[in-house]
Amino acid sequence: MKGIDLHELTVTLGGREVLHQLTLSVERGEVVSVVGASGCGKSTLLRAIAGLTPIAGGVRAVQGKVAFVFQEPRLLPWRDVTANVAFAARDDEERARVAPLLERVGLAAATHLLPKQLSGGMAQRVALARALVRQPEVLLLDEPFSALDALRRRVLQDLLAGIVADSKAAVVFVTHDVDEALRLGQRVVVLAGSPSRVIAEVPGRPSNRERLLDLLSTEERERAEAQLHRRAV
Amino acid sequence: MAKRTRWIPLAAPAALFAGWFVFTATGRIPTYQLASPRLVWLYLQQLAARGALWEHLGASVERVLIGFAAAFAVAVLLGTCVGLSRRCEELLDPTLQAVRAVPSLAWVPLLLIWLGVGESAKIVLVAIGAFFPIYVNLVSGIRGVDRKLVEVARIYGYDGWRLALRVVLPATLPSLLVGARVGLTQAWLFLVAAELLASTRGLGFLLIEGQQTSRTDEVLAAILLLALCGKLSEMGMRALERRWLRWTDGLAT
Numbered sequence: 001m002k003g004i005d006l007h008e009l010t011v012t013l014g015g016r017e018v019l020h021q022l023t024l025s026v027e028r029g030e031v032v033s034v035v036g037a038s039g040c041g042k043s044t045l046l047r048a049i050a051g052l053t054p055i056a057g058g059v060r061a062v063q064g065k066v067a068f069v070f071q072e073p074r075l076l077p078w079r080d081v082t083a084n085v086a087f088a089a090r091d092d093e094e095r096a097r098v099a100p101l102l103e104r105v106g107l108a109a110a111t112h113l114l115p116k117q118l119s120g121g122m123a124q125r126v127a128l129a130r131a132l133v134r135q136p137e138v139l140l141l142d143e144p145f146s147a148l149d150a151l152r153r154r155v156l157q158d159l160l161a162g163i164v165a166d167s168k169a170a171v172v173f174v175t176h177d178v179d180e181a182l183r184l185g186q187r188v189v190v191l192a193g194s195p196s197r198v199i200a201e202v203p204g205r206p207s208n209r210e211r212l213l214d215l216l217s218t219e220e221r222e223r224a225e226a227q228l229h230r231r232a233v
Numbered sequence: 234m235a236k237r238t239r240w241i242p243l244a245a246p247a248a249l250f251a252g253w254f255v256f257t258a259t260g261r262i263p264t265y266q267l268a269s270p271r272l273v274w275l276y277l278q279q280l281a282a283r284g285a286l287w288e289h290l291g292a293s294v295e296r297v298l299i300g301f302a303a304a305f306a307v308a309v310l311l312g313t314c315v316g317l318s319r320r321c322e323e324l325l326d327p328t329l330q331a332v333r334a335v336p337s338l339a340w341v342p343l344l345l346i347w348l349g350v351g352e353s354a355k356i357v358l359v360a361i362g363a364f365f366p367i368y369v370n371l372v373s374g375i376r377g378v379d380r381k382l383v384e385v386a387r388i389y390g391y392d393g394w395r396l397a398l399r400v401v402l403p404a405t406l407p408s409l410l411v412g413a414r415v416g417l418t419q420a421w422l423f424l425v426a427a428e429l430l431a432s433t434r435g436l437g438f439l440l441i442e443g444q445q446t447s448r449t450d451e452v453l454a455a456i457l458l459l460a461l462c463g464k465l466s467e468m469g470m471r472a473l474e475r476r477w478l479r480w481t482d483g484l485a486t
Contacts, residue, residue: 052388078404
């Protein structure tokens with residue numbers, strides 16, 4: 001079953017085309033990692049899928065409830081951990097999931113803490129739990145672990161892998177970390193260019209690491225050269 | 234550390250009081266220019282004995298509370314509309330800013346003509362004084378609400394009044410409380426202005442009566458009472474801030 005179906009999606013921001021005729025579909029139960037240089041439109045792609053950014057052309061079909069985990073935890077500072085997770089709940093059934101979810105992300109002992117009392121990793125766990133309260137059909141993650149150190153990042157990657165395996169959601173995981181992309185994604189999509197499009201798609205296997213790095217570094221070099229060229233002219 | 238430095242805020246008032254005591258006790262300053270602390274204290278006792286202390290104090294406190302409450306209600310209503318809706322802002326904000334630019338005492342003649350010398354003119358003046366700090370702080374607070382939190386709320390289906398109540402207003406609470414604190418101070422300021430101009434009771438009336446009868450003890454007593462009221466309101470507002478803003482991650486917490 002399709003969760004996300006984008007066909008020739010075009011997004012413009014402030015008159016500039018950021019995504020150009022991008023086509024991508026993600027099945028439910030599938031995790032697709034998206035990599036690309038910073039500023040290439042990875043976040044814009046997620047925001048367009050979530051409906052936070054309007055699309056200028058093409059077709060965007062997103063089925064079911066959407067949840068979004070941002071780069072920053074984005075918790076309500078005046079609410080404790082439990083209330084922040086319950087913020088996404090619409091009825092008693094969803095509210096009943098809050099406590100088990102907090103247990104699952106390892107925060108059963110921190111339910112009454114305020115966001116200012118949490119470490120970066122804990123806060124991002126809260127954000128993850130909040131995203132799961134509605135049992136979303138579409139889960140969008142925008143570099144959720146980029147602010148964490150290597151160890152915490154690894155722990156949270158494992159946690160996320162376990163959660164998405166159970167969730168049957170269509171997951172799009174944006175990152176600039178090639179290893180993370182390969183670890184979590186069944187497919188890795190490479191975005192590049194200005195405006196951005198999909199330049200390659202590789203299966204999420206560790207053996208594809210070199211290939212991905214090649215793709216990204218070639219792209220990076222070309223971008224740098226183009227910039228130098230522009231400056232020289 | 235905190236314990237040892239607690240006397241510091243009291244040092245300046247103590248020195249001031251000591252100077253006042255010494256200057257008046259040595260007779261270097263005549264009583265008709267500056268009454269001694271003892272005379273002020275006696276005056277206050279006398280005032281209390283005939284029940285007039287509570288009458289004057291009560292009249293002033295009542296005017297401040299009613300005026301402030303009215304200002305708060307109107308400021309929250311208008312500030313929320315202007316902060317949340319572009320159209321409301323275009324409709325109301327230029328006018329309110331223009332009204333704000335008028336020195337507030339300029340309203341006095343008009344208020345006296347419209348409302349007479351009764352309670353309502355004084356309460357309206359107090360309300361005008363308290364209104365703008367609350368309104369301005371609330372609007373800028375709403376403007377400053379983290380767009381990122383609003384985005385999260387939208388993702389989870391919050392909009393309209395639910396968005397305003399669950400996200401925007403709580404996020405605005407720090408600014409609103411600062412506005413209310415400044416507004417309450419302004420309310421006392423405008424109260425004295427109103428009472429100096431036309432009143433038969435209240436702390437401002439004691440000031441003007443003391444001046445007209447050259448009773449410096451009466452004037453000083455009124456000033457002390459005003460200082461006390463101002464300080465107590467400030468402390469009350471700060472206590473509310475401490476209680477409601479425990480979640481903020483600022484230097485003060």
